[in-house]
Amino acid sequence: MKKTGKIRNLLSGAIMVTTLAAASAAQKPQTHPWAIVIHGGAGIIERASMDPKTDAAYRASLTQATKAGAEVLDRGGSSLDAIEAAIHILEDDPLFNAGRGADFAADGKNELDAAIMDGSNLKAGAVAVVTRTRHPISLARAVMEKSHHVLLVGPGADEFSVYAGLEQVDPSFFFTERRWQSLVRQLKKEGLPVPPRPAGAPPAPPVPVAEIESPDAHKYGTVGVVALDRQGNVAAGTSTGGTQAKRWGRVGDSPIIGAGTYASNQSCAVSATGTGEYFIRLTVAREVCALVEYKGMSLQQAVDQVIHTELTAIHGDGGVIAIAPDGQMAWSFNTPGMYRAKQAEGGKMEIGIFNDEP
Numbered sequence: 377m378k379k380t381g382k383i384r385n386l387l388s389g390a391i392m393v394t395t396l397a398a399a400s401a402a403q404k405p406q407t408h409p410w411a412i413v414i415h416g417g418a419g420i421i422e423r424a425s426m427d428p429k430t431d432a433a434y435r436a437s438l439t440q441a442t443k444a445g446a447e448v449l450d451r452g453g454s455s456l457d458a459i460e461a462a463i464h465i466l467e468d469d470p471l472f473n474a475g476r477g478a479d480f481a482a483d484g485k486n487e488l489d490a491a492i493m494d495g496s497n498l499k500a501g502a503v504a505v506v507t508r509t510r511h512p513i514s515l516a517r518a519v520m521e522k523s524h525h526v527l528l529v530g531p532g533a534d535e536f537s538v539y540a541g542l543e544q545v546d547p548s549f550f551f552t553e554r555r556w557q558s559l560v561r562q563l564k565k566e567g568l569p570v571p572p573r574p575a576g577a578p579p580a581p582p583v584p585v586a587e588i589e590s591p592d593a594h595k596y597g598t599v600g601v602v603a604l605d606r607q608g609n610v611a612a613g614t615s616t617g618g619t620q621a622k623r624w625g626r627v628g629d630s631p632i633i634g635a636g637t638y639a640s641n642q643s644c645a646v647s648a649t650g651t652g653e654y655f656i657r658l659t660v661a662r663e664v665c666a667l668v669e670y671k672g673m674s675l676q677q678a679v680d681q682v683i684h685t686e687l688t689a690i691h692g693d694g695g696v697i698a699i700a701p702d703g704q705m706a707w708s709f710n711t712p713g714m715y716r717a718k719q720a721e722g723g724k725m726e727i728g729i730f731n732d733e734p
């Protein structure tokens with residue numbers, strides 16, 4: 377090759393490399409350090425009634441989910457992608473009341489609710505009482521991205537899930553012995569009829585499974601994630617089986633935008649857990665963001681005000697996690713425990729279960 381040709385080739389290569397680098401920098405401005413906060417439900421979760429093995433299992437799951445979300449954020453992925461990745465892990469984990477391991481309604485069915493919201497454009501998607509989608513959080517996202525609607529419920533939402541091409545499972549996929557026996561105990565205690573064991577469930581074990589934590593703790597275990605990505609966008613997602621032994625098509629706060637789930641780049645992103653009726657009445661998630669936006673409260677002040685003052689005043693129980701576009705992370709709960717974890721770019725992951733942990 378002639379010398380001039382070589383130089384030209386080298387030059388055009390260099391220009392191409394520079395152009396490519398500029399283009400990818402334009403797509404991914406690395407201005408915001410990322411952060412993520414996760415919850416796995418709040419409730420009567422007490423040290424005295426949790427054995428070390430169960431304690432370790434919860435902490436391991438929270439670690440795995442936080443890592444999955446953090447990895448997405450670290451490579452420049454969106455807060456929505458991070459939320460989906462982390463929630464998939466929690467939905468597949470039978471320890472949590474979301475996806476597999478969901479609580480049973482009084483009729484012996486698993487009815488799943490989920491919501492997701494994008495703080496950058498206030499788009500949101502949610503589903504309630506769905507029965508066949510392996511990952512309800514992805515269905516909520518599909519409602520946001522592939523429909524003109526915000527909330528789909530029941531058989532229509534199940535149908536949309538097939539249309540959106542999401543993974544379908546037999547309802548027995550969500551069955552766990554622990555939740556089933558917990559339902560049977562509660563129905564008997566309340567003098568309500570016990571439905572037949574669900575079709576497709578494994579045969580009943582000869583001895584009842586040991587209760588994990590206190591009996592009441594089984595009513596909780598909803599999962600939620602809030603995240604801040606490198607583009608500076610916040611988002612929130614929540615997924616749940618709702619409350620144990622729910623009846624009459626009951627839907628809680630998780631799929632109600634503004635109650636259990638909310639996100640806005642103007643203020644913050646919030647995911648809640650607890651007895652949903654109180655969270656709906658207070659529009660808890662939006663209330664937290666309103667206090668930040670209009671009263672100029674810090675994120676921690678806002679979550680504490682809503683949980684310890686407003687929620688407690690109406691005798692509600694539960695907690696929230698929250699994140700703000702400037703990187704503030706917060707959680708607050710008025711129950712003995714809340715499964716939780718958080719991590720910010722360059723920082724250590726923090727995990728907690730009980731209310732005597734930071």
Ligand code: ASP
Binds near residue numbers: 617618648
């Ligand atoms: N908030 C959920 C509901 O009421 C339950 C929970 O968080 O434990 O459906």
